[in-house]
Amino acid sequence: EPEVTQTPSHQVTQMGQEVILRCVPISNHLYFYWYRQILGQKVEFLVSFYNNEISEKSEIFDDQFSVERPDGSNFTLKIRSTKLEDSAMYFCASSANEKLFFGSGTQLSVL
């Protein structure tokens, strides 16, 4: 069964450092998303991406965040200068319609 894959599964970084989280969506899907979940809290929408551009972003997705689809398969989330409060599980998702398929997540810890 096709699945969304995310790497790395865990990322530890120092405050102020840049991180890139990587995702390979399901190959025939057209919509890509990043969500995050702070420990004990709800899943929060960050950004959606369609047709090589951002289609929607939340208030969380400020200038420190960017997304890219550098080739035909990868979808990345970059955080330019990480803050302590960026520590969370980051989920990538893709869809062909409105049903989301999530990757297993990257646990980001900012120290």
Added chain:
Amino acid sequence: RKEVEQDPGPFNVPEGATVAFNCTYSNSASQSFFWYRQDCRKEPKLLMSVYSSGNEDGRFTAQLNRASQYISLLIRDSKLSDSATYLCVVNKGDYKLSFGAGTTVTVRA
């Protein structure tokens, strides 16, 4: 009012019991609805879609009440493996999905 509200629980039930919980949504233009299941520290996984008045899949039944703007999920004959957090997700249109905070269900032996 939050876009999607759920009773956080926890709902603590014995094996074999029936458990039901609701989700309310604020946007009356919402078009479709989903229940996702999330195990601790894992990714959400689609459990059921709800497009019209309801949907049934084995022991799981989802119902939609558009007039009162809520969706319910009922689990019959609950199993230990049903212990999880159930996320209500609402499609506001144009693939814009809103997540509820989740309802925690614990099934005990």
